[in-house]
Amino acid sequence: MSLAATSARSRNPFRVAADRFSVTKTAVRPWWCDQPDCDGKPHEGWPLKHARTNQRPPLGDWLVHLILAGRGFGKTRSGAEWAKQQAIQLPGSRGALIAATWADGRDTMVEGESGLLAVLPPSALRGGSAATAWNRSLGEVYLANGSRLKVFTSEKPGRLRGPQHHYAWGDEPAEWQDAPDGTAKDTTWSNLMFGLRLGPHPRVVLTGTPKPVQLVKELLFVKGDRRQGRRPDVHLTTGSTYDNLDNLAPTFREQILAQYEGTRIGRQELQAELLEDVEGALWQLTRIEELRVASAPELVRVVVAIDPAVTSGEDSDETGIVVAARGLDGHGYVLADRSGRFTPKGWAERAVLALDDHKGDRVVAEANNGGDMVEATLRTVRATVPFLKVTATRGKRIRAEPIAALYEQGRVHHVGSFDQLEDQMCSWLPDSGESPDRMDALVWALSELMEHSSARAYLAALAPPCPVCGTPNRKDTPACAKCGHKLTEER
Secondary structure (H helix, E strand, O other): OOHHHHHHHHHOHHHHHHHHHHHHOOOOOOOOOOOOOOOOOOEOOEOOOOOOHHHOOOOOOOOEEEEEEOOOOOHHHHHHHHHHHHHHHOOOOEEEEEEOOHHHHHHHHHOOOOOHHHHOOHHHEHHHOHHHHEEOOOOEEEEOOOOEEEEEEOOOHHHHOOOOOOEEEEEOHHHOOOHHHOOOOOOHHHHHHHHOOOOOOOEEEEEEOOOOOHHHHHHHEHHHOHHHOEOOOEEEEEEOHHHHHHHOOHHHHHHHHHHHOOOHHHHHHOOOOOOOOOOOOOOOHHHHHHHOEOOOOOEEEEEEEEEOOOOOOOOOOOEEEEEEEEEOOOOEEEEEEOOEOOOHHHHHHHHHHHHHHOOOOEEEEEHHHOHHHHHHHHHHHOOOOOEEEEOOOOOHHHHHHHHHHHHHOOOEEEEOOOHHHHHHHHHOOOOOOOOOHHHHHHHHHHHHHOOOOHHHHHHHHHOOEOOOOOOEOOOOOOEOOOOOOEOOOOO
16 A cells, blocks of 8 residues: 555544454344345244345435335334444444434434344444443444444434534434425535535435425425426335234234224325325315424413214214313414213213313313213213303304414414324315314314404404394305395395
């Protein structure tokens, strides 16, 4: 080797680290076998369970590998195994672990059951154990060969601006706080990609469930537009919950499949389908995602709304129980969805518990849908429960439209995710004749909370009251539905 080459080599800290630790390089068998098509079950030469074909990294030269799959598919294990292999094969290398929050990075990507520390053998760790290899306060994992993997989060995307990396594993990119901003400047994604420039083949693997946020759209499609086709520089792997059922606990199968099978949101959570907005629906999932928050501000009023099922039993409708609040900022906040199939006593107990959990002010229910029965049932659980009976003088569409308008104005936020509620909201068509229980409870809760907001003015504009009897009627109604007074001429 020439003197110049030796000098250049000595100035490269990563080559120095590689040389220093090359004698202790650990040979660790990959998680994937060499069979062209494998279900991951033990076979000759591979006595343990291992990667299915759709959990393997793609062959050839690629920059971004996007794994979008259903819950329980094995996404985290796939990402951790790939990151492990990169760190071992590139002594002295630098890897980034990108999570939505610090807790996600620590608890799932590193310390989780399928995280890095679970897949790295002790011989590959610095000092031979997690205690000497994992710096929990700094979020850094050190390998015996000098490689280091560090946790970064979307909470502080600016921290990705300086460091350089050979490879990166990003988990649940749709949950990153700036995912609605897509690949714009100074986002988690753009800062990561600017620093992904070490070594001959820098790469990133992303694992997650698809949600229609801008980042996912821009990773999938040219300019984020489905009509322009798939991006050629992103290798996409898809899979469903059913691919990995044999390895999932029976309780997981029962709970998750029972909750999501046959629903629109199940196409996202189980089949990993990117759900687009339903044409004609009052709510759009993209808007709900944009307005979603991790926590609510100071609250001034909290209500629990009930939309009771007429019957109880396995085949009955659900009882909608939604907790919502108005914040000091004047915005509405959806705090909880406690809906389900219950006996009358069961939903009453659940509603009262929700009232207590959220320090609520009152329970709200519709008089036209068993309001007297609701109050009587609630008082068998707690005689002093504060209760408000509201009367539906308008059709479901007229009640729902002003609440949907508040979402469009950016004045209602979901504190966390409520998959089944949001599924009903985003798939309900006003003229369908259906009456979704969770959505109905949401509308009652927000109507009661936001009665002095622009929702009421919007409602009055949509359905001005009859000058004779005061009953609201749509603008295009020729005569009052209640008293028959002619309205066309006056409007």
